[in-house]
Amino acid sequence: MSDQDDASSPLVEGRSCGECHLCCKVFPIPETGKSDDGWCPRLDPATGCRAHGARPAACREFFCTWRYDASLGDEWKPCVAGFVLHDPPPFELLVTEDVDRPDAWRREPYEADFRHWARDIASRQRFVGVRRGERTVLMTKTGEVELK
Ligand code: SF4
Ligand code: SF4
Numbered sequence: 524m525s526d527q528d529d530a531s532s533p534l535v536e537g538r539s540c541g542e543c544h545l546c547c548k549v550f551p552i553p554e555t556g557k558s559d560d561g562w563c564p565r566l567d568p569a570t571g572c573r574a575h576g577a578r579p580a581a582c583r584e585f586f587c588t589w590r591y592d593a594s595l596g597d598e599w600k601p602c603v604a605g606f607v608l609h610d611p612p613p614f615e616l617l618v619t620e621d622v623d624r625p626d627a628w629r630r631e632p633y634e635a636d637f638r639h640w641a642r643d644i645a646s647r648q649r650f651v652g653v654r655r656g657e658r659t660v661l662m663t664k665t666g667e668v669e670l671k
Pocket of ligand 2: 539540543544545546547585586587588589590600601602607
């Protein structure tokens with residue numbers, strides 16, 4: 524959804540979306556009628572958003588955690604990892620899965636880091652979760668709890 528030209532936040536210097544367009548797939552975009560289970564019809568995989576200048580605010584304003592957090596290496600780039608990270612409250616980290624790569628976050632190095640972070644931030648009432656479509660799972664110190 525994003526493009527480095529629009530950066531107005533403390534994004535990681537020298538890091539760009541490049542060939543990754545995964546946030547144009549995994550999130551619903553009400554303004555375009557797009558659901559969360561497929562590519563946006565406005566996306567050209569080669570050149571990006573066909574509606575770049577007129578894309579919805581949700582698209583213009585979104586940057587995933589990988590764009591902000593220099594401690595996440597290239598293996599965390601969403602198109603590589605197979606999921607998008609962001610931080611809608613109360614989540615410190617919400618993993619939004621690509622429906623075509625379910626459970627990609629369970630591969631290493633990802634799952635061990637998620638479990639470690641979930642344990643670390645639980646005392647601050649912040650959480651790590653995983654969303655697949657309508658389903659959201661909360662990672663706890665000992666396992667996972669599905670949110671109703
Ligand atoms: S409108 Fe453009 S930026 Fe927004 S999801 Fe579609 S292709 Fe991506
Ligand atoms: S998921 Fe992140 S890296 Fe990929 S296009 Fe969206 S903002 Fe850029």
